[in-house]
Amino acid sequence: MKQTPELDRIQELMQPGVISKDGFLGNDTRNLTDILADDQRIVTNLGFTHQELANAMEELTEVGKKAFGNPVLVRGFLEVTVDSSKGKMASPFGGLFDKENVVVVNKKTGESIRWTTLNIHMIRDHGFYEGKGSYFRVEPEDLVRVLELYVG
Amino acid sequence: MSVLITTSIITAIGVFLAALLTLAERFLLDYGICKITINGDKIYQVRGGNHLLGSLQEQDIFIPSACGGRGSCGLCKVKVLEGGGPLLPTETPYLTKEEIENHTRLACQVKVRNDIEILIPEELFSIREYEAKVVNFKDLTYDIKLISLQLKGDETIDFVAGQYVQLKIPVYGNIKEEVYRAYSIASPESNKKQIDLIIRRVPKGIATTYIFDYLKKGDTIFFNGPYGDFYLRDSQREIIYIAGGSGLAPIKSMLHKMIEEGIDRKATFFFGCVSGRDLYFVEEMKSFKEKLPNFKFIPALSNPNPEDNWLGETGLITEVVDRHISSDGDYEAYLCGSPGMINASIKVLRSKGIPEELIFYDKF
Numbered sequence: 001m002k003q004t005p006e007l008d009r010i011q012e013l014m015q016p017g018v019i020s021k022d023g024f025l026g027n028d029t030r031n032l033t034d035i036l037a038d039d040q041r042i043v044t045n046l047g048f049t050h051q052e053l054a055n056a057m058e059e060l061t062e063v064g065k066k067a068f069g070n071p072v073l074v075r076g077f078l079e080v081t082v083d084s085s086k087g088k089m090a091s092p093f094g095g096l097f098d099k100e101n102v103v104v105v106n107k108k109t110g111e112s113i114r115w116t117t118l119n120i121h122m123i124r125d126h127g128f129y130e131g132k133g134s135y136f137r138v139e140p141e142d143l144v145r146v147l148e149l150y151v152g
Numbered sequence: 153m154s155v156l157i158t159t160s161i162i163t164a165i166g167v168f169l170a171a172l173l174t175l176a177e178r179f180l181l182d183y184g185i186c187k188i189t190i191n192g193d194k195i196y197q198v199r200g201g202n203h204l205l206g207s208l209q210e211q212d213i214f215i216p217s218a219c220g221g222r223g224s225c226g227l228c229k230v231k232v233l234e235g236g237g238p239l240l241p242t243e244t245p246y247l248t249k250e251e252i253e254n255h256t257r258l259a260c261q262v263k264v265r266n267d268i269e270i271l272i273p274e275e276l277f278s279i280r281e282y283e284a285k286v287v288n289f290k291d292l293t294y295d296i297k298l299i300s301l302q303l304k305g306d307e308t309i310d311f312v313a314g315q316y317v318q319l320k321i322p323v324y325g326n327i328k329e330e331v332y333r334a335y336s337i338a339s340p341e342s343n344k345k346q347i348d349l350i351i352r353r354v355p356k357g358i359a360t361t362y363i364f365d366y367l368k369k370g371d372t373i374f375f376n377g378p379y380g381d382f383y384l385r386d387s388q389r390e391i392i393y394i395a396g397g398s399g400l401a402p403i404k405s406m407l408h409k410m411i412e413e414g415i416d417r418k419a420t421f422f423f424g425c426v427s428g429r430d431l432y433f434v435e436e437m438k439s440f441k442e443k444l445p446n447f448k449f450i451p452a453l454s455n456p457n458p459e460d461n462w463l464g465e466t467g468l469i470t471e472v473v474d475r476h477i478s479s480d481g482d483y484e485a486y487l488c489g490s491p492g493m494i495n496a497s498i499k500v501l502r503s504k505g506i507p508e509e510l511i512f513y514d515k516f
Contacts, residue, residue, distance in 0.1 A: 006241075017327035021358045065492045068396065068468055069426045070455045084490030085354045086399065086514075087334065090225045094245025098491045101355055135356055 003033040013092035014131075024092060026133025039129050043140050047151035053140065054124030056149055057115055061102050078147065079105040089118050093126050106146050113138070113146040187267040191274065198264060204230070205259035214279040214376045215272065216318065217332055221260035228259040235268035281320075281376040282307055287346065289369045292432040295353045296398055297364065298338070300346055301373060308344035309377075311337055313384060313405035314486070316514065317347065317377030321359045324366050333359035336488065336514070337378065338401035340408035350401040382514045384409060385484060389510070391419035392485040394473060394497045399488035400433060402514070406486065411443045420448040420476065424469025424493065427453055428460030450476065470496045477504050487513040 003011070011032040016023035028035060043050060064072050064082035071081045081103045088096040100117040115138050122128040123138065130137040143149070183200025188207065190196070198207040205221045205228050208214070217228040226246025236257050239247075243258045262268075288300035303309060311317075318332040339348035353360045367373065384391075384406045393403045403421060410419065425431050430453075437449040452472040456462035465472045470493075477483070483506050487494050494513050501511055 009242075017325070017329070017358070021325075021327065021356050021361050066468075066496065068424060068454060068490075068493055068496075070468075082492070084492045085352060085357075085397070086488075086490060087354070088225070094226075096226055096246075099354060099357075100490075100492070 001031065001033050001037060003031045007032045010092050019090050019092055022135055024128075024134055024136075025131030026135070026137060028131030028133060030131070032128075035131055036127050039140065040127055043127070046140055046144050048140070048144065048149070050123050050127045053143055053149070054120050056147055057102070057120045057123070057138075057143070060104055060147070061100065061115075061117065061120065064102060065100065073107075075148075077107045079107055089116065091118055091121055093122065093128070095121065097121055104146060106148070109146075111142075111146045113142050183265050186264050188264065189267070189269045191271055192269075194277075200264050200266070202264055203260055204232075204236075204257075204262040204264055204268070204270070207264050208259065212280060213272070213276060214281065214318075215259050215276065216334070216379055217260060223258060223261050226258065229256050230259045230262075231255050231271035232257045232262060233269040233271060235266050236262045236270075237265065278310075279376055279379065280309075281374060282309060282317075283372060283374055284347075286367060286369050286371045286373060288348075289367075292350065293430055296432060297351050297353075299349045299351060299363065299367075300339075301349070301375065302346045303344075304372070309347065310344065311341055311347075311378035313337075313341045313409040314382040314402040315378035315380045316382075316402070317349075317375045318379065319349070319359065319363075320374040320376070321362045324362055327358055327362070331358050332376075334379070336382075336399075336402040336405070338404045340405065340412060342408075342412055348401075350398045350404075352398040380514055382486070382488075382512055384415075384486070385512070387484060388417060389482050389484040391417055392473070392477065392483050392501070392506075393419065393421040394424070394469060394485065394487045394489070394493075395421070396424040396469060396489035396493045397430070399490075399493075402488050403486065404433065404436070407440050407444070407447070410447070411440065416444065416446055418446045419444065420450060422469055422473050422476070423449070423451045424472070424489070425451065425453055426455050427457045428462060429457075468496075469493065470500045473497065474500050474504075477501070479504050484510040485512065487511065 013019055014024040060074055060080045061082060063074050064080035069083055071079045074080050083101045085099040087099050089099050090096055097118045103112060103114045105112040116136055119136055119138050185197050186200040188196045188198055196211045205215055205217060215228045215230060223242045232255055240261050243261050246258060247256055283304045284301035285304060286299060287302045290298040292298050316334045316336045318334050321331045335349040335351055337347045338350050351363055353364050382402060395403050400423060431451055441447050441449060450465055452465040452467060452469050453462050454468050456466060485501050485506060487497050498511055
């Protein structure tokens, strides 16, 4: 799919070494517009919206943040650890975000998933989960499975 | 078919013309010498065509910027009163409505194409770039390092305890452009030849990957500064210091200042860690205690391991502060750490009746 010059500019900022060391695209060679469209399809098929997934991530992040790096048990089976650093992380879409790494372990299944505060913003406001192979890529299916999110 | 061919030809012509325009702007357009007037009275002559941030840097005027001028951090804000051209879409995400109304722009996005008039804080004139040698590199914990930088030649730096510098991270690995990152100075302000920085590794971070994996003792590194208005206020109030992780750095510098200047105000330093492996500089803090009779150091572990054999305070640092601070004291507080810790600490301090204007912290 053809991409707008604005998305071209943003995709440039997503390259390794521009905003972050490894960039936001991993080994994904698709256009940003295709990455966004494919993830939109996946999320819709799962029965969710980007906002709903971002809200679920944010809710856990907010609880975890209050423990200053200690693990917190949420809903009885999700162990949430938020590691915060000083400084801000720039978004390729614009804006500055706190440097927070979140790890959630599902204690029932042992599966885990990680994200950053920046991921939450990029998912909620732009439907961007990062490219395939990116260290901080949030797979929508993994997110729904590990957090045990249900439609409705 | 003919529609497709026509569209392709038009697209190709468009791309060609755009490329030509870019090349023409770079090589043919000569904006000549432009005048930058700063704060109404300082005038600099620069060659036109470059971004304002770089043009100012060439005149040894450093505007804080974390991304090295790529328009991705939004820190290099200046007020452009005249000659900056229209606001660009690359700037608007970083500016509030009020900032746009009062002519704030990103210096890295504004091109100097004609005479231009700007306003910047006066203190930025005292900021300089320094060349330094890494003379000490020490692990303080599994993810925190102490780095000592000795200024080259006859250079000296004047800073106030609590201020920070911006380290220039050079091009390395797949990093194609220089970036800058802010770190607080941990050493005494009396040492004008060397500064110590305390740096915590950020997973996948551009700057800390370079510092932890590439930088070696003996290497040369550049930094600019000093920046910030986080410094010990001159008063007789009791001092509360609260820090976590690498946030200990500016507090340590302030404690050096108290010793060197004989400031004997009551002071308590609450240092929050998760477990024993995160604790450092405990011996140094004990030695401060010997020199500052009214100083108390209270480290606290929120989740000590059995092998820590921890007999000190336990709990979140905010809970520990809450237990130790009374509601009727005459305090002022200095905080350094993650935004989450700072926000939670402010809440506790405010609940103890400490007014917001007596709670100080860095916003970077």
